[in-house]
Amino acid sequence: MTRRSLLHAGIALGTAAAFPPGIAQAGEPAHDVTYVEDFDELWRTLDERYCYFGEKRTDWRAVRQMYRPLAAAAQSSEAFAGIVGRVIGELYDAHTHLNDPAPDAARGPYFDLWVEPNRDSTAFVTSVRDGSPAADAGITPGQSVLAIDGRPIGQIVLDTMPRCLSRPDPAATAFALNVAVSGRRGMPRTLTVRSTPGSEHVVPVRVKQPVTLPNVESRMLAHGIGCIVVRSFADDAVVTAFDAALASFRNAPGLIIDVRQNGGGDTAVARPIMGRFITETMPYARMRRRDGNRLSAAWTETVEPRGPFTYTGKVAVLTTRWSASMAEGFPMGMRGLGRAAIVGTPMMRVGAAVFPLRLDRTGLALQYSAEPVYDVQDKPRWELEPDVPVLMGDDILEAAIRYLRSA
Missing domain, CATH: 3.90.226.10 (2-enoyl-CoA Hydratase; Chain A, domain 1)
Structure with a gap:
């Protein structure tokens, strides 16, 4: 079984902070049966094969109730792809993502920073990827990120959080926080950073072209x-x-x-x-x-x-x-x-082998966690x-x- 490689520049999540423009409100009549049929294929496939529902607090039937009317009312393939990105985001799983999200979509988590929640709803930096834009900008472990592009990070997290949790899950909050600090694909970002109490400063993080190195x-x-x-x-x-x-x-x-x-x-x-x-x-x-x-x-x-x-x-x-x-x-x-x-x-x-899925009508391609992996003592790889x-x-x-x- 092929284990899909995560993208070198970060994991493409394909979600946005709000529903993309062009999506009608839930309850409107379908404009194109293609989208709702592909939504049903996506929902059914994950319902039957996704391996981490036992680990998640995702109410998968609530996901269907919330997003199916939006898929039915989508005005374009781009809008439908945005909805699929939101559906996938409900699983808060870095190994489950669109293969080719929109050029300006939110990056997936762990692009160049690994953060953990602070008590004040800011993000504590625990790791910075070597050679990354954040590293080049001088971000270091031990700092806290307070805002992105001038917007408090707590507000961004609220927009990014899954909407269909059966109960709160700290893992979902941490995932949303890591999505927030990653910014948007192809775009620079500014981070408001606190190094010590009372010492806030704004750090521009530029887009960096990837350097190809030998495998x-x-x-x-x-x-x-x-x-x-x-x-x-x-x-x-x-x-x-x-x-x-x-x-x-x-x-x-x-x-x-x-x-x-x-x-x-x-x-x-x-x-x-x-x-x-x-x-x-x-x-x-x-x-x-x-x-x-x-x-x-x-x-x-x-x-x-x-x-x-x-x-x-x-x-x-x-x-x-x-x-x-x-x-x-x-x-x-x-x-x-x-x-x-x-x-x-x-x-x-990311603890599972992934399966590919290409939706039959739109051709939208993604991967999802399907086969959890354990060591020889049967301890989960993700631990x-x-x-x-x-x-x-x-x-x-x-x-x-x-x-x-x-x-």
């Missing part, structure tokens, strides 16, 4: 430790490139695999890489999927040994909040195989914690080197 790079570190950076598991060529890098470190006493900026990809790429570190077929994960109103019994995913040699040295896998999807499954799997320690911070916590936790602001690479050099 695999390697270098030798001090003490003979090898380091392989893997930025994606979405291309089969990554396996060949990893093999070439590993050949250079065959006799290295320790190896670092860096997936800190890896948005995920496919098990068909990650699994052969794991196979370079074992000598027999071994389990690395467990999975489930929907079976009626509950999840099925788990099945076990395995890795087979591969390659001209097995690397037997000590291994550390580096992670941050921007290690996502299969870049969470890979460190989890390496740990489950008994072949690596996870060094860094918690990851993005995964590092073996060697690194505090915000500390050097993750140095922590890994210290770990590898320890007895």
Whole structure:
């Protein structure tokens, strides 16, 4: 099953702060049966296959009651896409999103900041993505975001919050807060930031063109430790490139695999890489999927040994909040195989394999969480914690080197 890679520039949510223009009020007669039929396909598919209803507080039938009349009254495909974005937003799931939202749609959460709610309804910055627009602007962990483009962040969160919760859920609030600080696609933003009590200042965050870097790079570190950076598991060529890098470190006493900026990809790429570190077929994960109103019994995913040699040295896998999807499954799997320690911070916590969905009539494409993933002890991937936790602001690479050099 393909694990869809999250977008390098952030997860496209496809929601807006309010219903897009061109949408008539609920209760008006349908203008185009295409939209309501596609809405029904979307709602029914997620009702039957989405895997996290047990974890959410989403009232899915209330979602249908609220949004179906709006879909029926949509005046354009753009307006309908905006409604679909709102429907998906009711699930507050970073792995469930439109594939190609509007150019000016709200970015998904975790674009370049990871924030947690403060008591005063502002956003406390816990992580900043390396090399991102926010990092370039000087935003640092420990600051609080008070407003975006002059508008209090609490107001933006109220507009972004799911409307169909059966009861309050702190996870939904945190999700909406992270959507709010991400701004809108293709647009700069200004953040009103507080570093210490009473010290507020406005920080312009510009749009930054993404820089294309190789999917695999390697270098030798001090003490003979090898380091392989893997930025994606979405291309089969990554396996060949990893093999070439590993050949250079065959006799290295320790190896670092860096997936800190890896948005995920496919098990068909990650699994052969794991196979370079074992000598027999071994389990690395467990999975489930929907079976009626509950999840099925788990099945076990395995890795087979591969390659001209097995690397037997000590291994550390580096992670941050921007290690996502299969870049969470890979460190989890390496740990489950008994072949690596996870060094860094918690990851993005997108815990399921995704299925694609293309609506039959409009062709609107999206993905949704379908098969939750668990480690070999049956612990959910979205609860995964590092073996060697690194505090915000500390050097993750140095922590890994210290770990590898320890007895």
